Amino acid sequence: MEQFWEHLQNLTDAQSIISKGGFYLLLVVIFAETGLFFGFFLPGDYLLVLAGLLCATNILDVSIVVLLLSLMGAGILGNYAGYWFGYRTGPMLFKRNESLFFxxxxxxxxxEFYAKYGGMALVLGRFFPIIRTFAPIFAGVVKVNFRKFTIFNIIGSATWVCTLTLAGFFLGKKYPDEIKYYLKYVILGLILITSIPLLIAYLKKAFKTGTTE
Structure with a gap:
């Protein structure tokens, strides 16, 4: 058990995630997870909350305004990259050979998510792992109007980043000592919570497949 916590702390320690590669590593992760098809496994949700926590406790040496604007910019650019990729590959994407990352x-x-929610899928999808990565790619495949895409892209990135990052920031401000002491437990909880949408989607898909057989 002690080795597990040590391994977890090495993976999620602020120095490993933020300080080693720093603030810019955080931006790269958010960019990749919001538009590069191989970025679906990256922990964008909990890193946003963690970034807010670290900013509040001065472990991350940037202001909350700079942090929010930078993260929103990374999320917006990530979606543009996904849209461009989908636009260029088009229907051929569905014929692409599967791999570990695709x-x-x-x-x-x-x-399916886009068919249900339309353009709002680009906003709501930000809060769901995998959907967050592939929604902009699919929008490019079906060639959603670029202006319309841009509006939903900006709204989605701003909503996602502000909701999760500010949640972490205000939590860190309210309980600074507790957060520092229980950080590894908080991170483990965030990992579990942000995995719930993915688990629900998987179970629904499995159930749907099982009932059609």
Whole structure:
């Protein structure tokens, strides 16, 4: 058990995530997870909350305004990259060979989500792992109007970043000592919580497949 916590702390320690590669590493992760098809496994949700916590406790040496604007910018650019990729590959994306970093069912999941919510999928999808990565790619595949895409892209990034980062920031401000002491438990909790939407989507898909057989 002690080795598990040591391994977890090495993976999630502020020095490893933020300080080693720093603030810019955080931006790269958010950019990759919001538009590069191989970025779906990256922990964007909990890193936003963690960034807010670290900013509040002065471990991350940037102001909350700079942090929010930078994260929003990374999220917006990530979606543009995903849109461009989908636009360029088009329907051929569905014929792409599967690999460790690409599964056709992820694109199908984004297609189903987009069919249900339309342009708002680009906003709501920010809060769901995998959908967050593949929704902009699918929007590019179906060639959503670029102006419309841009509006939803900006709203989605701002909503996602502000909600999670400010939640972490205000929590860190209210309980600075407790956060520092229980940081590894907080991080583990965040990992579990942000995995719930992915688990629900997987179970629904499995149940749906099982009932059609």
């Amino acid at each position: 599964k056709k069912r992820y694109v199908a999941m984004a297609e």
